[in-house]
Amino acid sequence: MMEVSRMNKKDTRKAVDAYFDDKLHISDETTQAILHKNEKEGLQSIEVASAHGKMLYLMAKMSGAKTILEIGTHGGYSTVWLARALPEDGRLATFEAKQRHARVAEENIAAAGFADRVEIFEGDATKTLRVLKKRGFETFDFIFIDANKDNYPEYLEWALELSRSGTVIVADNVVRKGRIIEEDTDKKNIPHLRKFIDLLSGDDRIEATAIQTVGDKGYDGFLMAMVK
Numbered sequence: 308m309m310e311v312s313r314m315n316k317k318d319t320r321k322a323v324d325a326y327f328d329d330k331l332h333i334s335d336e337t338t339q340a341i342l343h344k345n346e347k348e349g350l351q352s353i354e355v356a357s358a359h360g361k362m363l364y365l366m367a368k369m370s371g372a373k374t375i376l377e378i379g380t381h382g383g384y385s386t387v388w389l390a391r392a393l394p395e396d397g398r399l400a401t402f403e404a405k406q407r408h409a410r411v412a413e414e415n416i417a418a419a420g421f422a423d424r425v426e427i428f429e430g431d432a433t434k435t436l437r438v439l440k441k442r443g444f445e446t447f448d449f450i451f452i453d454a455n456k457d458n459y460p461e462y463l464e465w466a467l468e469l470s471r472s473g474t475v476i477v478a479d480n481v482v483r484k485g486r487i488i489e490e491d492t493d494k495k496n497i498p499h500l501r502k503f504i505d506l507l508s509g510d511d512r513i514e515a516t517a518i519q520t521v522g523d524k525g526y527d528g529f530l531m532a533m534v535k
């Protein structure tokens with residue numbers, strides 16, 4: 308192994324991800340097969356990093372979640388990590404805008420053995436989230452937001468609507484290579500993500516923090532919050 312001081316930052320981050328992946332037994336056949344299938348089906352490689360998938364699994368398990376809401380299924384990679392945290396009688400509702408992604412996710416979730424615990428809702432989540440109550444979901448123990456960034460403010464409102472005291476809310480992609488701090492940008496997504504942060508900032512129902520991340524997937528970060 309090359310000395311780290313001789314490596315560039317990007318290679319170092321990849322190597323550190325690989326190190327922990329190996330030592331902490333993070334990836335496995337099931338999750339790797341999902342990544343392969345997603346790639347083969349032409350889905351963008353924007354899934355959470357494996358270490359972050361396991362982090363989501365651990366957080367959901369630590370919170371003792373029996374009901375999980377995911378907004379943004381993509382190919383079902385984070386869905387399967389989260390579903391693994393559920394007890395046998397747990398339920399996960401996941402929302403996906405694109406029909407093709409939902410179909411790939413359905414296959415991945417079934418192959419991972421979670422078809423009985425996971426329900427995929429297809430279509431624009433800002434329109435479809437309202438069906439949850441009719442489907443017997445009241446509140447959720449754990450909520451993961453990782454969909455269209457422009458709708459994060461609306462997803463936060465829904466997350467709060469579907470929360471109880473103690474619900475954990477996690478959101479992906481709140482740093483965007485640091486661009487989150489650009490006040491007057493009209494760059495893709497950033498104004499909406501900033502509005503999402505401002506809503507949290509002004510809401511005393513919730514306690515939150517943000518964690519910057521680096522690694523194989525570049526520089527981004529997670530928002531983590533809990534409803535008081």
Ligand code: DHB
Pocket residue numbers: 353354355453454479480
């Ligand atoms: C991108 C990354 C994400 O994690 C996501 O949810 C959406 C887009 C991206 O890098 O383009």
Ligand code: MG
Pocket residue numbers: 353354355453454479480
């Ligand atoms: Mg994401």
